[in-house]
Amino acid sequence: SSDCFLIFFCAAVLIGPIAAAIIFLGNSAVIIGLWPAHFIWTYYCVLKAERIGLVLKILAAILLPLPLLLLPVLAISGSLLGGIGYGVFIPLMATFEAVGEGVADKLTHCFLDGTVSTTAGACTVVRDATDFCFHSYFSLMDELIRKLGDNETPLDIKLSYLPHSMLAVLIAVPFDVFMISGVALWKSPCMLLKGWQRLCEDLVGREGPFLETVCVPFAGLSIILWPLAVIGAVVASFLSSFFFGMRAGLIAYQEASLQMGLAYMVSAVALFDEYTNDMLYLREGSCFPRPKYRKTDRMNNETGQNNEVRNATSPLGEKKHHHKTMKALQRSKTFMEAIQRLRPIQIWDWLFRSCELNGRILLGEGLISAEDMEECIIKGKCKKLSIKLPAWCILQCLIRSAKHDSHGLLISDDVEVTNFNWPKDKVFDWMLGPLLVIKEQMKQLELTEDEELCLRRLIMTNNNDKPSDWDDCGFPSSDNIRRARLQAIIRRLQGIVVNLSWVPSFRRRFIDLVKALYLEAVEAGAIDGSRSVKRKIEADAASAPGSKFDDKDGEGSSKGAAAVGIDAV
Numbered sequence: 001s002s003d004c005f006l007i008f009f010c011a012a013v014l015i016g017p018i019a020a021a022i023i024f025l026g027n028s029a030v031i032i033g034l035w036p037a038h039f040i041w042t043y044y045c046v047l048k049a050e051r052i053g054l055v056l057k058i059l060a061a062i063l064l065p066l067p068l069l070l071l072p073v074l075a076i077s078g079s080l081l082g083g084i085g086y087g088v089f090i091p092l093m094a095t096f097e098a099v100g101e102g103v104a105d106k107l108t109h110c111f112l113d114g115t116v117s118t119t120a121g122a123c124t125v126v127r128d129a130t131d132f133c134f135h136s137y138f139s140l141m142d143e144l145i146r147k148l149g150d151n152e153t154p155l156d157i158k159l160s161y162l163p164h165s166m167l168a169v170l171i172a173v174p175f176d177v178f179m180i181s182g183v184a185l186w187k188s189p190c191m192l193l194k195g196w197q198r199l200c201e202d203l204v205g206r207e208g209p210f211l212e213t214v215c216v217p218f219a220g221l222s223i224i225l226w227p228l229a230v231i232g233a234v235v236a237s238f239l240s241s242f243f244f245g246m247r248a249g250l251i252a253y254q255e256a257s258l259q260m261g262l263a264y265m266v267s268a269v270a271l272f273d274e275y276t277n278d279m280l281y282l283r284e285g286s287c288f289p290r291p292k293y294r295k296t297d298r299m300n301n302e303t304g305q306n307n308e309v310r311n312a313t314s315p316l317g318e319k320k321h322h323h324k325t326m327k328a329l330q331r332s333k334t335f336m337e338a339i340q341r342l343r344p345i346q347i348w349d350w351l352f353r354s355c356e357l358n359g360r361i362l363l364g365e366g367l368i369s370a371e372d373m374e375e376c377i378i379k380g381k382c383k384k385l386s387i388k389l390p391a392w393c394i395l396q397c398l399i400r401s402a403k404h405d406s407h408g409l410l411i412s413d414d415v416e417v418t419n420f421n422w423p424k425d426k427v428f429d430w431m432l433g434p435l436l437v438i439k440e441q442m443k444q445l446e447l448t449e450d451e452e453l454c455l456r457r458l459i460m461t462n463n464n465d466k467p468s469d470w471d472d473c474g475f476p477s478s479d480n481i482r483r484a485r486l487q488a489i490i491r492r493l494q495g496i497v498v499n500l501s502w503v504p505s506f507r508r509r510f511i512d513l514v515k516a517l518y519l520e521a522v523e524a525g526a527i528d529g530s531r532s533v534k535r536k537i538e539a540d541a542a543s544a545p546g547s548k549f550d551d552k553d554g555e556g557s558s559k560g561a562a563a564v565g566i567d568a569v
Contacts, residue, residue: 014115022125023079030133031079042064043140050147136501165250167252170259179241179246185234187280191230194280199226203220222307244265245265273287385510385514387497393396398442438489445486451476469487
């Protein structure tokens with residue numbers, strides 16, 4: 001293990017700077033090159049957007065230069081830090097895999113594994129950043145300037161509420177910065193000692209990060225570097241305190257009361273203190289006062305929004321019992337068990353593999369044409385496929401879950417994703433509530449088999465704006481209310497997929513998926529392949545050594561998803 005540690009150190013020294021330079025220089029070039037377009041187009045879209053009121057437009061026009069000027073600085077700084085971290089930790093993970101069971105000549109693999117893959121992965125990071133800065137950004141702006149619906153009203157602010165809001169910010173920011181930073185500094189020795197205590201206990205008992213022999217050098221390094229983690233936590237607390245203070249202005253505006261804004265200013269300190277007590281396993285609650293900062297029951301909705309979603313799928317008593325059990329289990333989890341739990345990429349991978357399987361079916365039925373795939377591969381115009389195909393896959397999962405009366409989402413015959421094993425990730429946590437609501441709506445509709453088969457064609461080929469769009473499509477039901485409900489569900493799912501498409505890796509993975517489907521169809525004789533398209537696919541595959549279609553994370557996530565039995569619906 002000591003030899004592997006030394007080899008990892010050498011690999012990190014040699015490969016780390018190369019990977020960091022690729023990410024830093026590549027991302028910086030993209031950010032600086034597109035910044036003028038972002039600056040101008042952001043102003044244009046904000047001023048043109050119908051969903052933004054006049055007062056808010058004027059305020060945005062005055063305040064926008066500051067974030068637009070700071071954004072490239074922060075993004076470039078983040079690229080530098082992210083590149084350094086990527087260049088260090090990717091060879092580290094490759095070292096762990098090289099010393100695993102069933103690997104011959106471990107010493108050679110410790111050095112070779114993670115060199116080419118880290119360099120190629122750094123290029124993939126730059127590609128994802130380019131997709132985000134170009135395609136995701138302009139897609140987001142398109143959503144902003146989309147026309148308002150019949151029942152939608154522009155978002156605006158009331159000038160009479162601004163004095164309360166601004167005064168609350170001026171008072172709350174210095175107060176919260178001082179108090180929250182003070183709480184963080186006061187508890188930093190406790191965090192330092194408790195962290196060292198836990199790591200030393202794991203070292204003696206060979207648990208947690210010390211479970212495997214090869215991990216001992218790295219775990220020992222974590223003991224030495226633990227003070228840096230504590231310093232980072234204090235700095236993060238200091239930075240977050242500014243947002244707590246600024247949110248007091250938002251509360252004052254929403255409640256039209258300076259008193260409510262100041263109440264949140266005090267409550268924010270109590271919330272932070274209670275959170276740190278939970279993290280450090282100290283006594284429950286906080287010694288600071290926690291006044292109510294909402295005039296209505298919205299405060300309960302804020303603090304219990306996730307619980308409401310979970311209560312909708314499980315009895316209250318069962319939930320409370322499960323919550324207590326999970327809290328006890330979480331305190332006793334080892335390091336490796338925690339890694340197994342934090343796998344949101346498994347759901348992400350299921351979506352793409354479901355798109356792959358359903359894409360083959362739709363291609364065979366003629367609902368996906370060769371022209372659609374060629375346009376996606378050559379021109380990068382995947383809006384039709386990248387929205388409609390995932391929307392159908394998710395809808396199919398919801399229909400299946402509703403038929404089996406599942407409490408969560410049934411993504412395979414033996415895997416049910418519920419609110420308790422759903423990945424604790426902001427993006428996926430935001431998806432869960434709407435999907436569970438839509439699943440209950442599908443259960444009430446009780447679709448027939450003919451309606452399900454027709455829905456597949458309607459999602460891929462038809463408009464779904466109004467019930468009359470389905471008049472000549474052969475949909476079995478003539479009930480306009482039923483049609484309108486299904487169309488609303490389809491539009492909502494497509495909206496969810498649009499938001500998912502802004503995630504940096506979505507576009508890359510989907511285009512790679514289309515390339516794979518295209519080659520399979522050409523080899524099977526289902527379509528007549530274009531030579532230019534095949535040459536582009538071969539060139540793209542050759543530019544990503546050691547990876548099919550440059551999908552490193554896709555392959556890794558497939559293994560992780562297969563390990564828990566996740567499969568496409």
